[in-house]
Amino acid sequence: MDEKKKSILVVEDEPTLAAILCEYLEHAGYQAYQLDDGALVVDFVKENNPNLIILDLMLPNKNGLDIFRDIRSFSEVPVIMATAKVEEIDRLLGLELGADDYICKPFSTREVVVRVKNILRRSEAPALKTQARLQVDEPSMTVRYHQQKVTLTPAEFKILALLFKNSGRIYSRDQLMDHIYSDHRVVADRTIDSHIKNLRRKLEDIDPELDCIKSVYGVGYKFDDQ
Known part of the structure; x- marks a missing residue:
């Protein structure tokens, strides 16, 4: 080679x-x-x-x-x-x-x-630029961006923490649903889309260029700042 x-x-x-x-x-x-x-x-x-x-x-x-x-x-x-x-x-x-x-x-x-x-x-470069600025602390369930706290609901935090920790990996809606609702409750099919929309909005409110939650058409979502 x-x-x-x-x-x-x-x-x-x-x-x-x-x-x-x-x-x-x-x-x-x-x-x-x-x-x-x-x-x-x-x-x-x-x-x-x-x-x-x-x-x-x-x-x-x-x-x-x-x-x-x-x-x-x-x-x-x-x-x-x-x-x-x-x-x-x-x-x-x-x-x-x-x-x-x-x-x-x-x-x-x-x-x-x-x-x-x-x-x-x-x-x-496994330490992504966004990851260096975005801090996700699972034990305290807090998120900070450039030291500014991001207020998230428990469901939004669980989604972000999972995607952030497994940067680049694609998760389907069903996988995300199982992750945030461990009791397997019956919820609407587009509940995940709603959580993702709110999560993106909260991140963009802090930095409009912070576009790190990516949609993969027909498959699901992933964390990627590239």
Whole structure:
């Protein structure tokens, strides 16, 4: 592997899609590698230590779920999981695998490259700029931004604390609902959206540029200041 370039492993058994994605990644300055056989991935990762993996869920000989679990047993390399169904992303989130991002086919190749850049930037600098200014104290359930206290409801605090602590990870509405309502009470489907809206407003009241709670269309929410 070229030591000067960050390496991206594309695990995809659709040749045309894999070739286009690799081309875009190389144009963006990365060294791209492609595998189409699930059985070869783990050994490749162990031998070559790529900087990021784009991993399709459905692969010949070994599926993406099993590959991901095996990789996580020895490496924390960032992984973007790809699937052909939005519903499948919900299932993956429900399994709490901890992948760094999820994309649904057909996807914009340019968008994937942007996501790759953001994830690599975040992995290089885990202490995010916003995190340095935003202080979340779970024992006292207090939030401060530039030492200014942010007044939140218990539900808003629980959402922010979870997203903040797991920066970059996407949580579905159902996962957030289970987190803030441990008694599994029956609430409206859009309750989480309402909490997120209020949380964003309170943060933006302190700093209009504080846009750190991101929506992931059709999936859920995550904390990300990039």
